[in-house]
Amino acid sequence: MKTTLKRRQYNQLGFWMLAPTAIILIVLTLYPIIYLSFMMFTEIELTGDGAITKFVGLSNFVRMVEDKTFFQSLGTTIIYVISSVSAEMVFGMLLALMVANALKVPGVIKTLLMIPMLIAPVAVGLIWRLMYNPEFGLFNSILRGLGMPGLNWLADKNLALLSIIISDIWQWTPFVYLILLAGLQALPEEPFEAAKVDGAKAGQTFRYITLPLLRPSILVALLFRTMDAFKAYDKFVILTSGGPGNATQVVSLYNYKVSFTFWEMGYGAVLAFVTIMVVNIFNLIVFRGMERLNS
C-alpha cells in the first residue's frame, strides 16, 4: 500500500515537473515549424497593424525551380561546405595523430584551442575582416614586409570565398581535433602492438588499423561539422555580405535577402524548406559514402 501511494505521488510530481518543459517545447518549437509549412503556400504583405496573407498555392515552388540565383547560392554553399569541412578534417586528423599519444595535452592548452569555436561567429567575422583589410590588415602587412604586394582578400571575386574558408578552418579545426583526440586516446593498444610485431609500416598501420577504429569519431566530427557549415551566415555577412557580386552568396544570405530585404516571406519559407531537404540529402550521401568506403 505504501509503495503504491508513493508511486502515485511520484508520477504526479513527475508530470507537473515535466509539463512546463513539454509546453514550451511544443508551443515554441513545433508550432513555428507548422507555421512555416503554412507560410510556404502564401504571399505575405506587412501593413502597419498586421499582415495580409494571401493564399497562392504552389506558385512559390514554381518560382523556386526557375530561380537561377538560388541554385547558384546552393552551389556556392556546397563548395564552401566541402572545402572547409575536408580541410578541417585533414588538419584536425594530422594534429590529433601527431599529438595524441606522444604528448599529454594539459587542460589549459585545450582551453586555448577551444576559444575560436566558442566566440561568436560575428566576432570571428569581425576579427578576420580586420586582418584581411587591404591597407593595414595583418596579412597584407606581412606580405609587404616580405616584399610582396598585398592581396585583395575580400574584394577579389576569385579570392573572396577562399578567404572565408580560411577563417572557417581557423575557427573549427580545433573542434575536429578535440573529437579525434578523444577518439584516439580511447583506442586499445593491442592492435597497434600486434601490427608492430608483424612489421607494419606507419602508413599501413594508419590505413588498416587506426582509420577503421577511429570511424565513429570521424563520423561524428564529419556529420556535426557538415550540419553546422550549411548554416553559415554570420561570418559571411560581416566579411563580404555575399559579394563581390554573388561570389560568396550562400543560401542563408540569399534567403535573408528574399525574406527581409525584399519582404517576400512566403517565398523565403519555400527556400528555407528546400535548403533543409538539400542538407538532409547531402548528409545522407556523406553517410552512405563513409559506409561504402569502409567495406
Added chain:
Amino acid sequence: MKYKNSTKTWSFLLLLLAIILTVMPFIWIVATSFKDFISIMSSKFFFSPTLENYTNLLAGRDSEYPRFLLNSVIVSLSTTFISLVIGAMGSYSLARLPIPLKLDKILLGWLLVLRIIHPMAFALPFFMIMYKFGLYNTIYALIFVYTAINMPFTIWMMKGFFEEISEEIEESAMIDGCSRFKVFSRIALPLVAPGLTATAIFCFILAWNEFLIALILTSSPQSMTLPVGIARLNQQYFVKWGEMSAAATVFTIPIFVFASLVQRHLIRGMTFGAIKG
C-alpha cells in the same frame, strides 16, 4: 606506446604552431584596439597604447554600444535562468521517471532535427508571430525564442548529469520520509551543481553569440544585442577600426572567462554526448 624523442619534438612543435595560429588573431585584435587611428592605418608595430577607443565606445555621447551590452546581458541571463529552472525539473523527471512513449529517443531526435534546421526556418515564423503579438523589436521576443531553442539542449545535457548520480542516495532519503521534490531540490540539485554550471554557461554563450534571430527580431538599438550592434557598426560609411576592435574585444571577454570553466564538458555538449571528451 613508446615514442622516439624526435617524434615528441615534432609533436611539440606542431602543437606550438597550432597554438600560435589560434592565438595570433586575438593578440592582433587586442593590440589594434589600443591603437589610435593613425597607428592603425600605418600598421605600426611599435605604438603607444591609448584607451580612446574604449572610452569612445563605452562612454561616448553618441555611442549605442552600452545599450547593446546591457541588452545582451539581460537577454542572455534571462534565457539561461528560465531554461535552467524549467529544464532542470523537466530533465530530472525524464531521468528518473519510467519514460512513456520513448520520449528520450524523441528528444534526441528532435535535438538533431533542430541542429540541421537552419535558423532562417525559425526566424520566418517567429518574425510573423512576434509581429502579430506586438512583440517585435523587444527583448522579450528574444528571450522567448532563445529559451525555446536552448531548451532541448539544456534538457539533454542535464538529463545526462542527473543520470550519473546514484539512485541509492535518493531512495534512502525517501525511505526516511523525504518527499520526491525535496529529494530533487535538497539532494539531486546540489550533486549535479558542476554539470548545471556547465549547462548554464553553454546556455549563456548560445544566447550571447546568437546573431541571425536577433537581427530579424530587432530593428532599433533599444532592443538590439551586441552581435547585431557590432554588425551595425560594421556597415557605417566610415568604419572606425579602433572602436570596432575594442567592440570585438569587449564582446569576447565573457567567452575567455567561461572557456576554462566549460572546457571539460565542451565536446560532450557540442556532440550531444556522442563523444565524451
